[in-house]
Amino acid sequence: MLEIGLTRLFSVLFFPPAVFGILSLAILGIGLGAALVTWQARWCDRGRVPFYLGLAAVGVVAVTAVSTTPSLQIILFGLVVLPYLFMGMALTSLFSDTPQRSPQLYLADLVGAGLGALLAVPLLNWLGGLNGVLSTAVLLAVAGWLGGKRPFSSMLLLGVTVIIFASQLLFPWLHLSMAQLPTEKPLGETLAAAGSAIIDTRWDAFARTDLVAPGDGGPYRLYLDGAAGSVMPPAVDNDFLWNDIGFFPFATEQPQRVFLIGPGGGLDVWFALQSGAAEIVGVEVNPTSVDLVTEYAAYNGGLYESPQVDIIVDDGRSVLQRHDSQYDLIF
Structure with missing residues (x-):
């Protein structure tokens, strides 16, 4: 769902070849996250999964905010990797913790991806590009809060994400300037x-x-x-x-x-x-x-x-x- 939302957002900012390039780099983040927790074994901890998902949510918020700031939009090529990096760390930690349940975890992953793809269209029709991407940050933060022992850090990240999303819905403060796009459209x-x-x-x-x-x-x-x-x-x-x-x-x-x-x-x-x-x-x-x-x-x-x-x-x-x-x- 996040990838579909980012496709819609970045399609406004850039021409299609650049959009494909940015999203390819983003997906690379999942592999980088897996490599990180493999390299540092102490990071491969199921107890850290809620924190990783919370950081992924913050990364989505950062990407959304930067996309509305003309002077910073060029850094989206690197910044968009962060949410996927933390999601890769979370997924690898889960699979490594219970390898015997990998088939069930993989099934859940595929079902979740399918539901996300189905939900993306009505969600974007309702919320639009910016708010649609922000809504995925809330879902990531909620998943982090529900997926562990609910440490204070996860609750804090969830609270911050919900406040940002709600404030954007009620009092829109993130706006995309079509007169200041990073590409000459x-x-x-x-x-x-x-x-x-x-x-x-x-x-x-x-x-x-x-x-x-x-x-x-x-x-x-x-x-x-x-x-x-x-x-x-x-x-x-x-x-x-x-x-x-x-x-x-x-x-x-x-x-x-x-x-x-x-x-x-x-x-x-x-x-x-x-x-x-x-x-x-x-x-x-x-x-x-x-x-x-x-x-x-x-x-x-x-x-x-x-x-x-x-x-x-x-x-x-x-x-x-x-x-x-x-x-x-x-x-």
Whole structure:
């Protein structure tokens, strides 16, 4: 669950290759933790497991806090190893203490990983990226408190972690500045313009979706994880959109049946409507993009409410493979 949460958080901060690199280093921490307790036999003690899990929780809190601090985000490449390092120390101590029960411990490990993967999606949909990662710190601290003789150190770490998480939920004090990302993403460039502002943000298990007013008088734009920008066409003063290169196939072909893969902010739907298409099927993989276009109907003229428009939340190519319908234009 932690790995999934970190993937969502780091996908906003960095481009995918860097995210894969960071998480690979993080997983390396489990092996390093196992090597540490093997090297120092006195650390391989089941009685220390609650303390190790508590330290892992603190490590998760540290990673979350640093991810919101632009001047420190570069150290995430090393800092993210810490939670996994302590988890590796805890796991090795448990397996070494009762090697005859390794099959049962391994089964519990796999079941826990499976449940965590199932829980990650609804948790991220509910809490978003930052708070979703913080919630795993609480779970680690609770596991440490329940998994031993409950020493004072474990109770203290649990208390601190719960207080930090609760305060973030009630009085959010950790914020991710999309204008100061460690990588040069399109959203950061847009927000650098005078008068630009984020007017709505949704963060779920799929992506962080930001609706932005660019500040140059241009149309609203939707960004996924700070990239993959798409235009939400305004209902008025939109003559400039006729000159967009994307309108070319609609203007030349005059298609009646159109299939759109990833309409994003709705610009492709606008193109199809302007060309007089009688049937428009748009398949968008990000449900939040659909929600935002629908909720901001007053701005875009209710693009998705047009009777000839059918929007499906799914993978576009998958829908094409499953359906036998024929289209004049697939865009």
